[in-house]
Amino acid sequence: MxxxxxxxxxxxxxxxxxxxxxxxxxxxxxxxxxxxxxxxxxxxxxxxxxxxxxxxxxxxxxxxxxxxxxxxxxxxxxxxxxxxxxxxxxxxxxxxxxxxxxxxxxxxxxxxxxxxxxxxxxxxxxxxxxKPTKQSLNYGKPVNGNTVQTDSIGKISSSLLNMKA
The missing domain is CATH 1.20.58.300 (FlgN-like)
Structure with missing residues (x-):
């Protein structure tokens, strides 16, 4: 059984x-x-x-x-x-x-x-x-020699084009 x-x-x-x-x-x-x-x-x-x-x-x-x-x-x-x-x-x-x-x-x-x-x-x-980064991967005006100044969403805060426009 x-x-x-x-x-x-x-x-x-x-x-x-x-x-x-x-x-x-x-x-x-x-x-x-x-x-x-x-x-x-x-x-x-x-x-x-x-x-x-x-x-x-x-x-x-x-x-x-x-x-x-x-x-x-x-x-x-x-x-x-x-x-x-x-x-x-x-x-x-x-x-x-x-x-x-x-x-x-x-x-x-x-x-x-x-x-x-x-x-x-x-x-x-x-x-x-x-996700946005703090570093810019684009060309821009160098600040203090080697770095590029960016804002909080990765855009260059003052570019060469903006300055001459």
Missing amino acids: SASLLIEVLEELVNSHAKLYEVAKNKTEIIKKGDIESLQQVMKDEQAQIMSIQKLEAARMEVCRKIVKTVHNPTISDCLELLQPADAKRAGEIADKLRSIISELKDANTLNQQLLRQSMQFVNVSLSLL
């Missing part, structure tokens, strides 16, 4: 992680497009999947505790040692699928994190280009 429950919960975990992986791939495309509204919706979907996975993980822990009563937080490996060989083989195969999908999900999330970081860097560079 416990073996079949463990296998069922592991299969549900694999399915939920696969759905979360699909959400992560969708999120990657949305980040590339820069669609903020769609990104917000995808993040809501992602949060719902995460909550579902948390519930399934709690169920898995409960089933594992029923199988392995001597360990406080038993792992799937702990359970496999106590199951019948056929059940252990099936649960092991599903656990391997789960490890694989979690690894793919981790890679997708790392990519999304890098894309978001690059997007933020781009936004920061764009904002810094729009």
